[in-house]
Amino acid sequence: MIDLRARIAATEGVIARFDKPFDWAGANCIRLARAQGVALGHDLPPVPMFRTPLGARRALKKHGFDSVSAMLDHYFLRLDAPARAIFGDLVVGPASEEHGLEAVGIADGTGKVLGWHEASGYARLDTIMQANAHLTGAWRL
Numbered sequence: 001m002i003d004l005r006a007r008i009a010a011t012e013g014v015i016a017r018f019d020k021p022f023d024w025a026g027a028n029c030i031r032l033a034r035a036q037g038v039a040l041g042h043d044l045p046p047v048p049m050f051r052t053p054l055g056a057r058r059a060l061k062k063h064g065f066d067s068v069s070a071m072l073d074h075y076f077l078r079l080d081a082p083a084r085a086i087f088g089d090l091v092v093g094p095a096s097e098e099h100g101l102e103a104v105g106i107a108d109g110t111g112k113v114l115g116w117h118e119a120s121g122y123a124r125l126d127t128i129m130q131a132n133a134h135l136t137g138a139w140r141l
Contacts, residue, residue: 010088021122025049032106040141057100078139082107084138086109087108114126
């Protein structure tokens with residue numbers, strides 16, 4: 001397992017790389033999750049190209065996953081409670097009514113999550129949840 005200093009440095013690098021507006025064809029939750037996993041030492045396949053929520057759902061189905069959580073379960077160890085997430089772990093919130101996909105974020109270990117959020121207009125990675133409110137899953141990386 002990667003030590004805390006390396007974990008922090010790797011996560012800060014991923015955050016800097018993805019601190020830009022949300023874009024289905026570029027900076028999105030699934031790419032963020034893969035980048036974080038790779039940065040923390042996991043060997044993960046490339047993310048297929050997609051440009052819309054429908055394309056993202058199709059890509060998940062094509063690879064045998066019914067949801068983002070199912071994909072994360074395949075590659076990482078699920079925690080029994082989102083509150084157990086430490087700095088750099090992945091967390092998800094409930095699926096959006098708009099597009100049916102769960103939002104992935106990076107836990108900061110204090111109950112806050114970094115990810116794209118509607119309140120900020122999806123303009124950049126931002127603190128989106130506190131005290132693990134509304135989180136539906138977490139994975140140790």
